[in-house]
Amino acid sequence: MDFNNSNKDNKKSMKLQSMLLSCKLYISEARNNAALESIERAARINPETVIVNKFMDRAYNRIGWTLVSYVALDVAGSPIYSPLQQTVLAMAEAAYEAINLEFHLGAHPRLGVVDHICCHPLAQASLEDAAWLAKMVAADMGSRLQVPVFLYEAAHPTGKALDTIRRELGYYRPNYMGNQWVGWTLPEILPVNPDKGPTRVSPARGISVIGASPWFATYNVPIVSTDVSAARRIARMVSARGGGLPTVQTLGLVHGEDSTEIACMLLEPKQVGADKVQHQVELLAATEGLEVDKGYFTDFFPEIVVEKYMKLVSADWK
Secondary structure, three states: OOHHHHHHHHHHHHHHHOEEEEEEEEEOOOOOHHHHHHHHHHHOOOOOOEEEEEEEEOOOOEEEEEEEEEEEEOOOOOEEEOHHHHHHHHHHHHHHHHOOHHHOEEOOOOOEOEEEEEEEEEOOOOHHHHHHHHHHHHHHHHHOOOOOEEEEEOOOOOOOOHHHHHHHOOOOOOOEOOOEEEOOOOOOEOOOOOOEOOOEOOOOOEOEEEEEOOOOEEEEEEEOOOOHHHHHHHHHHHOOOOOOOOOEEEEEEEOOOOOEEEEEEEOOOOOOOHHHHHHHHHHHHHHOOOOEOOOEEOOOOHHHHHHHHHHHHHHHHO
16 A cells, blocks of 8 residues: 555545635735745745735735635644744745835835735634634744734734724825825834734834734725825715725725726625625716726635635645
């Protein structure tokens, strides 16, 4: 009997039946190809982690990777290991080596080089499993990489919301030409203590916000206008905070030289989806005399993410 093949088959079977987690990793860079290639090389060192999506936006100077792998549980059902922990840390380390936030300029807000990491449960995994991963990654980044980390939602002791943390730290306030974010904007000693890591910030690295939540969708609606004030008015009225659509968060942003965009986070996309957002933006833009293009998602839905992961890992085992 070939025990090596037998063990390999058992390992394959275990992975296929394992619960899955996903990490969405958002990094403040989309123009430096060498930096992005080095980060992606770090992701590919561990073959048990799969990149299922990459969305890059040069105008925003921001990139998002969607990573998937399994989570292993102990006999009590508690998470004890996921390849994602080391993969995300390796990508973060590569990002800090290649990118200096002090020289960053983009039309999308950010607080750090590794700006946002969100962990999501997939398949049969639980939100608690995702929160465990988020806290493990946050602890690593805080202690090993010496980056202040703020936790949110299921990873935070009180479930603090992502937008609350961002608002406290001035995330939504452009600091250049009224519509861009450039350099490091906060003092070296933070006004709010982080959950992990030092209280003193490296302006070259900034801070990171890490959390765990049910799957959210990001959907952007282009407006054929350079009037960012109008885009912000529309974004405000579409958002739940502005009395618009529940569970929808929005930003009105400049997007390139001849357009603006309503960047939306749909916290419950099966309840309030892209069709409702698109319709509402079109109605409000019409009152401003503005034309709207068809919106687009920046990532896949969970079912597609799982399907892509299964296909990719199955291909690797052949």
